[in-house]
Amino acid sequence: MFDYNFHWRPVMKNLPDLLEASLLTLQVSVLAMILGIIIGLCLALTRLHLKGPLYWFASAWVELARNTPALFQLFFFGFGLGAFGLHLSPYFIVLMGLTFNCAGYLAENFRGGFQAVPETQLRASRSLGMTAWQAYTRVVIPQVFRIVYHPITNQMVWAVLMSSLGMLVGFRELSGETQFFASRTFRIFEYFAVTAVIYYVIVKIILGASRLLAARLFRY
């Protein structure tokens, strides 16, 4: 049944490279998440409070991000923009694709979070003499944050998993690096098996860290 010899030695030899590449994976996904949270927040508030062209722009962003494949979005930033003479580096293709996608998904989560806080609370805090800024930062945002904390964690995991698509646009993060080594040695199965383990560990670390953080943040 098994007339295949597993060769793990080349993988082990390149393991440091893979681990280094996984740092790049983490870097691009964390950056995309930070940008995604900021843009997503703007999109959500725009969709909640504004009308007209800005509302349509935000809605188009959210619906496009949610209703097309992530790979399509990556290709669009990679090849589609090439039609206008914009040639991005693989790093920026992945970063922009991930940011676009994360912002769209997070915007919907944020919108749900803002809608879950009753408007009367805002009015009550204003009538207690708080400024609008105080009312938002001390009353509304802490509650919204609790609601969107888990969706943000999930999105972070998705961002890491999605960054693996970088290998299709020539980005040498964890998957791209793996493919590079695998096609050089033809030990495709061995390389990708190790990469799968690395991804699994990364995801578990993120989930574990977020659980620890939640235990500290939401003590009361």
Next chain:
Amino acid sequence: MEPTVSFFSGFNVNDLWFLGEAALRTLWISMLSISIGTVLGVVCGWILYEGKLAATLTLAPFLDIFRSVPLIIQLVLFYNFAPIVGLNLDPFASGVVILSIYTAALVANVARGGIEAVGAPMRRAARSLGMTYWQDLRYVVFPIGGRAVFPAWVGVALGVMKDSALVSVLGYVELLKASQILITRTQEPFLILSIAGAFYFALSYPISRYSASLERRWAQ
């Protein structure tokens, strides 16, 4: 000077036909995987709910792997693993296998949530009316729990439809792969990617809107 041989030719009507065929293949592979995956996932969800400790120690971690490793890695791994154990699967079959298991892993959680959504008193009432366990599942849990998690299931199904674009890495010519082939020939990435994106959007957007409206109606 005019070149005597033209390597690139423009986008024409036949190419639309080519894209249409590829779109049908996308539909076919996603429908097949979603159907198989949903059946598997519901069974897994039921096992997770009923077989408390044994299931959480065995089945849950197994399904967790498929949610923690990027789909693209899973596909490449399985496609290269199958020949090792003597299975000669074409890209389509490998894609269906992995997409089905991936769907099952996501649906299992949804299904367990659905079963949990039906309260214990309701189920006790059903049993005390003389229903057998299976009648209780079929006539009480399935309609009520199914309704509670239907929107979540639609979300999973649409996600798998979009993720089916990744099967292109194995060489299966679905919509996104077809558009890449056309881009190589016509050098018109923007137009072709827009058509491909419009197809995904046209499929996904109405369904997600419909499921959101159903959710709102059922919530009342």
